[in-house]
Amino acid sequence: MIYREAGDFKTSYAKDQQTFPIAFDRWGYFITLAFAFLVVPFIINDYWINAVVLPFLIYAIAAIGLNILTGYCGQVSLGSGGFMAVGAYAAYKLMTGFPDLNIVFVIFLSGGVTALVGMLFGLPSLRIKGFYLAVATLAAQFFLVWLFNKVPWFYNYSASGQISAPERSIFGYAVTGANALPAVSYLFCLCFVVILAWAARNLTRGANGRKWMAIRDMDIAAEIIGVNPLKTKLTAFGVSSFYIGIAGAMLFAVYLGAAEVGEAFGISKSFLILFMVIIGGLGSIFGSFAGAAFMVLMPVLLKNVMVGQLGWPTDMAAHFEFVIVGGLIVLFLIVEPHGLAQLWRLAKEKLRLWPFPH
Amino acid sequence: MNAIDSYLTPDGRTIGAPVMEMKNITLRFGGVVAIKDISFDIREGEIRAIIGPNGAGKSSMLNVMNGFYHPQEGEVHFRGEKRGPMRPHQIAHQGIARTFQNIALFKGMSTLDNIMTGRLTHMKTGMLSQIKWWGAAQREETANRELVEKIIDFLEIQTIRKTPVGRLPYGLQKRVELGRALAAEPKLLLLDEPMAGMNVEEKEDMSRFILDVNDEFGTTIALIEHDMGVVMDIADRVVVMDYGKKIGDGTPEEVRTNQDVIDAYLGVAHD
Numbered sequence: 166m167i168y169r170e171a172g173d174f175k176t177s178y179a180k181d182q183q184t185f186p187i188a189f190d191r192w193g194y195f196i197t198l199a200f201a202f203l204v205v206p207f208i209i210n211d212y213w214i215n216a217v218v219l220p221f222l223i224y225a226i227a228a229i230g231l232n233i234l235t236g237y238c239g240q241v242s243l244g245s246g247g248f249m250a251v252g253a254y255a256a257y258k259l260m261t262g263f264p265d266l267n268i269v270f271v272i273f274l275s276g277g278v279t280a281l282v283g284m285l286f287g288l289p290s291l292r293i294k295g296f297y298l299a300v301a302t303l304a305a306q307f308f309l310v311w312l313f314n315k316v317p318w319f320y321n322y323s324a325s326g327q328i329s330a331p332e333r334s335i336f337g338y339a340v341t342g343a344n345a346l347p348a349v350s351y352l353f354c355l356c357f358v359v360i361l362a363w364a365a366r367n368l369t370r371g372a373n374g375r376k377w378m379a380i381r382d383m384d385i386a387a388e389i390i391g392v393n394p395l396k397t398k399l400t401a402f403g404v405s406s407f408y409i410g411i412a413g414a415m416l417f418a419v420y421l422g423a424a425e426v427g428e429a430f431g432i433s434k435s436f437l438i439l440f441m442v443i444i445g446g447l448g449s450i451f452g453s454f455a456g457a458a459f460m461v462l463m464p465v466l467l468k469n470v471m472v473g474q475l476g477w478p479t480d481m482a483a484h485f486e487f488v489i490v491g492g493l494i495v496l497f498l499i500v501e502p503h504g505l506a507q508l509w510r511l512a513k514e515k516l517r518l519w520p521f522p523h
Numbered sequence: 524m525n526a527i528d529s530y531l532t533p534d535g536r537t538i539g540a541p542v543m544e545m546k547n548i549t550l551r552f553g554g555v556v557a558i559k560d561i562s563f564d565i566r567e568g569e570i571r572a573i574i575g576p577n578g579a580g581k582s583s584m585l586n587v588m589n590g591f592y593h594p595q596e597g598e599v600h601f602r603g604e605k606r607g608p609m610r611p612h613q614i615a616h617q618g619i620a621r622t623f624q625n626i627a628l629f630k631g632m633s634t635l636d637n638i639m640t641g642r643l644t645h646m647k648t649g650m651l652s653q654i655k656w657w658g659a660a661q662r663e664e665t666a667n668r669e670l671v672e673k674i675i676d677f678l679e680i681q682t683i684r685k686t687p688v689g690r691l692p693y694g695l696q697k698r699v700e701l702g703r704a705l706a707a708e709p710k711l712l713l714l715d716e717p718m719a720g721m722n723v724e725e726k727e728d729m730s731r732f733i734l735d736v737n738d739e740f741g742t743t744i745a746l747i748e749h750d751m752g753v754v755m756d757i758a759d760r761v762v763v764m765d766y767g768k769k770i771g772d773g774t775p776e777e778v779r780t781n782q783d784v785i786d787a788y789l790g791v792a793h794d
Binding site for chain 1: 589612616623627630636640650655665668669672707
């Protein structure tokens with residue numbers, strides 16, 4: 166009753182193929198967008214932006230990226246942290262090497278550099294599959310972190326080995342650096358998220374997405390209907406790394422401001438993004454957002470409850486946080502292995518009939 | 524080889540020049556000879572059946588035809604040209620589509636998406652216009668969707684259009700797989716045991732679809748089948764294989780009365 170699709174008839178194939186075929190969803194999407202662009206920047210405070218919203222937006226980009234590779238094309242990757250590092254260091258080198266380059270271009274170019282690196286590390290995927298590929302990408306993760314640690318050129322020979330983002334602005338508003346206003350950083354990230362999510366949706370709903378999914382579901386049959394496996398897998402690695410590289414560049418330049426590679430882009434980051442994708446739902450753009458929201462919000466929520474409400478000591482709360490988040494992940498995988506996106510689909514099925522059970 | 528360019532079937536269809544010619548094909552796996560010096564042709568517009576006891580090398584033959592196996596000796600000529608070393612996806616682009624003995628559908632995708640994958644060889648828009656979607660990509664998607672919808676109508680699977688194929692019963696999955704192969708608008712359609720594991724009604728349906736495909740679209744079909752009744756009813760010409768060798772080739776009547784074929788199927792008394 167609340168959620169209905171009755172009377173929503175399609176008279177053309179274009180209408181049947183749209184992203185939100187049901188009017189209710191479509192309006193929900195537009196209202197959310199309008200709210201995010203027009204209302205949130207004015208009501209939100211610095212704490213929320215820095216603790217929740219910025220990491221959510223940036224990780225959502227990374228999760229979409231990994232979802233393209235793992236969820237749509239079926240290639241497991243544990244190298245996301247390393248690829249984020251490539252994006253971050255590419256952004257750093259571009260910002261310091263070309264001070265006049267607009268930050269938007271810097272971020273897109275960093276994505277492009279990461280895409281090339283990702284395709285390079287995606288080459289073994291033609292020969293190896295599943296767990297073996299996961300181990301090969303794990304090698305990428307460790308190699309890239311080692312590389313950025315050991316070669317001083319990447320951090321411009323700074324004594325600390327850290328990279329820090331200089332100030333860059335758009336339309337006179339600082340986006341990176343110490344003077345960036347939180348609301349501006351927020352809008353900057355939001356624009357990227359909206360554009361990239363839209364592009365990902367378009368890439369996955371048509372011929373290109375079907376090639377990826379065909380490789381995922383049965384690579385031999387895909388080859389026999391005319392899908393070139395190497396090309397398809399490499400485009401998946403390329404597009405996925407493009408997204409992850411952009412996320413890495415933004416995490417470094419917009420959110421962190423300064424980063425040290427082992428700490429900011431270690432193996433735990435790879436797992437964090439993999440968890441987002443699995444918990445959110447493999448093969449779903451919405452799932453990437455849901456997973457990112459879950460993994461970002463849950464620790465903040467738990468901390469607020471345990472420290473703020475219950476008055477526990479901070480270190481105990483921090484340890485309990487690990488236990489609870491870990492437990493929730495396991496619980497999730499048992500109860501709904503297809504992730505939050507599937508839960509959302511089921512909820513919609515129920516809402517369609519509510520208040521009647523059948 | 525027949526010297527004639529074309530012939531008429533009893534029901535009045537004209538069978539044209541050879542679409543595919545297999546010349547002296549020999550395929551070995553290590554020391555095992557799966558196919559031994561086999562030659563035959565498939566002519567435009569005909570339904571060509573390959574039959575034989577289990578292990579005769581029929582599926583290997585189909586795999587040679589669509590480039591999955593590379594024969595050690597012999598030549599494959601497709602539409603008058605000798606085929607060089609090619610990957611299966613390149614051969615798909617030449618216009619050969621196939622179905623599998625064990626269904627090879629994309630289980631995570633809907634019926635519609637599965638059949639749409641059959642159109643991939645015809646969809647050419649680049650990645651950038653895909654990202655943009657509006658314009659070229661959407662036009663292409665809609666145009667191909669129209670053709671796919673015709674196939675869906677033809678195979679009478681409208682009601683399962685949006686159902687994930689993993690949830691469909693076996694008979695319907697076979698039909699969806701045929702749909703995916705048809706969507707490629709192939710010049711040669713290879714069917715590997717399209718009726719395996721079906722009951723009589725499903726077999727009748729599938730036979731009807733195969734005959735209709737041949738009749739309405741004029742598609743050349745090569746099929747492997749175990750059910751003799753079906754083969755004798757729908758095939759124009761039959762190749763019989765046994766232990767990797769060709770033991771018979773001709774119309775169903777000729778094959779039926781061939782002594783070697785009878786021996787292969789019924790066994791020979793050894794004194």
